Amino acid sequence: MDDxxxxxxxxxxxxxxxxxxxxxxxxxxxxxxxxxxGPNGSGKTTTMGMLLGLVRPTSGSFSLFGSTGRHDEALRxxxxxxxxxxxxxxxxxRRNLAYFQGISGRGSPSDIDSLLDRVGLLARADSRFxxxxxxxxxxxxxxxxxxxxxxxxxxxxxxxGMDPEGMIEIRELIRSLGTGGRTVLLSxxxxxxxxxxxxxxxxxxxxxxxxxxxxxxxxxxxGREQIRARTTDDARAAGILSALDWVDxxxxxxxxxxxxxxxxxxxxxxxxxxxxxxxxxxxSPIQTSLEEYFLxxxxxxxxxxxxx
Amino acid sequence: xxxxxxxxxxxxxxxxxxxWMPWILLxxxxxxxxxxxxxxxxxxxxxxxxxxxxxxxxxxxxxxxQDGETxxxxxxxxxxxxxxxxEGIDKLPEDQRRExxxxxxxxxxxxxxxxxARESIREGFALPSAIPNTISGIFDIAAxxxxxxxxxxxxxxxxxxxxxxxxxxxxxxxxxxSSKLVLIVLLxxxxxxxxxxxxxxxxxxxxxxxxxESGGLFDSGEWTDAAVTFAKAVYGLAPxxxxxxxxxxxxxSSAAGMSIGMGYFVVELIFVPLLRNFDWFExxxxxxxxxxxxxxxxxxxxxxxxxxxxxxxxxxxxxxxxAFLILLAYTVALAAAAFLxxxxxxxxxxxxx
Numbered sequence: 001m002d003d004x005x006x007x008x009x010x011x012x013x014x015x016x017x018x019x020x021x022x023x024x025x026x027x028x029x030x031x032x033x034x035x036x037x038g039p040n041g042s043g044k045t046t047t048m049g050m051l052l053g054l055v056r057p058t059s060g061s062f063s064l065f066g067s068t069g070r071h072d073e074a075l076r077x078x079x080x081x082x083x084x085x086x087x088x089x090x091x092x093x094r095r096n097l098a099y100f101q102g103i104s105g106r107g108s109p110s111d112i113d114s115l116l117d118r119v120g121l122l123a124r125a126d127s128r129f130x131x132x133x134x135x136x137x138x139x140x141x142x143x144x145x146x147x148x149x150x151x152x153x154x155x156x157x158x159x160x161g162m163d164p165e166g167m168i169e170i171r172e173l174i175r176s177l178g179t180g181g182r183t184v185l186l187s188x189x190x191x192x193x194x195x196x197x198x199x200x201x202x203x204x205x206x207x208x209x210x211x212x213x214x215x216x217x218x219x220x221x222x223g224r225e226q227i228r229a230r231t232t233d234d235a236r237a238a239g240i241l242s243a244l245d246w247v248d249x250x251x252x253x254x255x256x257x258x259x260x261x262x263x264x265x266x267x268x269x270x271x272x273x274x275x276x277x278x279x280x281x282x283x284s285p286i287q288t289s290l291e292e293y294f295l296x297x298x299x300x301x302x303x304x305x306x307x308x
Numbered sequence: 309x310x311x312x313x314x315x316x317x318x319x320x321x322x323x324x325x326x327x328w329m330p331w332i333l334l335x336x337x338x339x340x341x342x343x344x345x346x347x348x349x350x351x352x353x354x355x356x357x358x359x360x361x362x363x364x365x366x367x368x369x370x371x372x373x374q375d376g377e378t379x380x381x382x383x384x385x386x387x388x389x390x391x392x393x394x395e396g397i398d399k400l401p402e403d404q405r406r407e408x409x410x411x412x413x414x415x416x417x418x419x420x421x422x423x424x425a426r427e428s429i430r431e432g433f434a435l436p437s438a439i440p441n442t443i444s445g446i447f448d449i450a451a452x453x454x455x456x457x458x459x460x461x462x463x464x465x466x467x468x469x470x471x472x473x474x475x476x477x478x479x480x481x482x483x484x485x486s487s488k489l490v491l492i493v494l495l496x497x498x499x500x501x502x503x504x505x506x507x508x509x510x511x512x513x514x515x516x517x518x519x520x521e522s523g524g525l526f527d528s529g530e531w532t533d534a535a536v537t538f539a540k541a542v543y544g545l546a547p548x549x550x551x552x553x554x555x556x557x558x559x560x561s562s563a564a565g566m567s568i569g570m571g572y573f574v575v576e577l578i579f580v581p582l583l584r585n586f587d588w589f590e591x592x593x594x595x596x597x598x599x600x601x602x603x604x605x606x607x608x609x610x611x612x613x614x615x616x617x618x619x620x621x622x623x624x625x626x627x628x629x630x631a632f633l634i635l636l637a638y639t640v641a642l643a644a645a646a647f648l649x650x651x652x653x654x655x656x657x658x659x660x661x
Binding site: 054056084102 | 315316318319322323326327328468469470472473474475476477478479480484652654655656657
């Protein structure tokens with residue numbers, strides 16, 4: 001069995017002269033929660049669309065479950081919600097699921113109630129879809145994606161429109177889905193969501209691959225460790241710390257100092273200052289987040305991105 | 309493949325039967341059919357109209373000597389109008405039979421017009437002729453309704469964004485579109501059946517309610533004509549289904565699919581008769597969808613029997629075959645174009661139209 005459930009090779013999609021996805025090569029390992037991260041308009045949804053057979057690639061290739069042919073058969077092993085979940089407004093949530101379960105022939109009608117229960121929608125299962133709030137639509141979308149117990153899940157902004165409690169609930173659900181050999185490809189522009197939920201991440205910007213790997217490794221590879229310090233004499237402290245060869249940089253920030261130095265050498269920092277009779281009133285390590293990493297690798301793109 | 313399309317068709321029905329649209333369109337078709345039946349009934353029993361039409365009854369007959377035997381052959385206006393073969397005509401030699409039929413035709417035109425007119429009104433509500441009459445009568449409206457239904461069934465999938473939701477289930481584009489078109493054709497057939505059934509019910513009521521002189525229950529026309537007209541009507545709607553499918557897939561909008569399809573229908577209806585006055589338009593007119601649908605629907609068994617004593621004339625056969633082939637070409641070409649566009653186009657999110 002191929003360890004990679006998705007492989008793309010130079011995947012490209014142009015709309016006229018505008019490249020939406022530009023030579024994207026990525027690999028997604030089986031049994032992970034995988035993040036597809038990028039600013040609005042970076043090509044996340046277009047990439048998902050190509051993998052799901054909705055959008056025809058301009059060039060490049062991709063394989064699903066190690067196979068490049070029989071795309072419809074591969075799709076029967078996939079559950080997906082792309083952008084806002086779209087269902088028939090005149091049908092209830094339960095009937096929508098029954099219809100989509102029926103046309104795919106995957107799973108059993110008896111699964112529908114348990115899925116509705118799992119996403120917290122059982123009480124409103126018989127209400128028409130048109131009466132649902134955005135959060136309820138998202139929940140129904142996740143239940144739809146889970147129909148037939150798929151091996152690979154594509155979730156595009158699954159917590160969009162949910163209240164904070166619902167977001168936490170769905171994130172926990174997504175994490176639990178990424179166990180037992182199932183793979184989840186989560187597309188999101190919410191960096192903290194990806195950081196909380198995903199094991200690995202692919203960052204794309206303007207349709208191009210910027211970075212790919214495990215979240216923790218990526219942060220460590222680029223992230224500079226920093227320490228926030230407040231002292232009895234910040235001006236003298238800056239001079240003392242700048243002289244230390246293991247300190248990269250000292251910058252005044254927010255009424256204190258921002259010191260670029262390894263976290264494990266914090267004690268040496270306090271020792272150096274106290275020996276010069278400058279005393280530390282506050283010392284806290286600053287963890288580099290995925291957000292900072294993302295902004296660093298995407299440059300200005302994150303701010304300039306247009307709606308997808 | 310076929311089993312998959314049929315399975316998807318069953319699920320398409322699961323969905324469509326819960327929409328208002330097909331039921332509203334069916335109600336419109338039934339109401340218009342009923343209007344036709346009851347207007348015929350009222351016209352038939354209208355005193356003033358009866359008086360005008362009562363002067364045309366009569367019969368035509370002649371005798372021939374054949375090997376010392378006298379052969380009498382006669383036919384009534386009612387028999388001529390109903391396309392019945394005159395009794396005893398088989399005994400006549402070929403040349404005398406032809407001569408007699410020519411005389412009958414002349415007599416029919418000159419003396420039976422009123423009877424024919426009254427009888428044709430009766431065909432509008434008496435069984436079984438009321439069924440083919442009604443189906444033919446509402447055919448243009450049915451074409452209009454089927455354009456609306458097809459454009460709606462396909463276009464709303466783009467509008468709601470549900471096409472994307474369906475296709476990510478691995479149904480395949482060809483089977484999905486095929487199932488929709490199959491269902492629409494089946495719904496068209498079912499619609500005609502319901503219209504036929506409700507017409508039959510009204511005809512029975514018309515036969516039993518006073519005034520009783522409406523005639524017998526099942527003495528107007530042939531049941532086979534009802535079956536043939538039903539089959540022809542379903543076949544005649546197929547190019548309109550394909551037209552609406554192509555336009556809707558092309559524009560990805562039910563509103564655009566409906567309006568362009570109906571626009572074409574109306575333009576053809578208005579401008580073709582006007583342009584027929586020009587010689588250069590004759591050839592173009594022969595190839596148009598509406599012209600061929602008209603030809604296809606107009607030739608009925610009754611007409612064939614009257615004109616050729618049960619044998620279709622060469623011209624009629626040629627017109628019918630030509631119309632059949634042209635409608636087939638339209639259906640295949642438009643459906644192929646719809647499938648091709650549907651297969652190649654990117655599917656995006658909800659369009660709301």
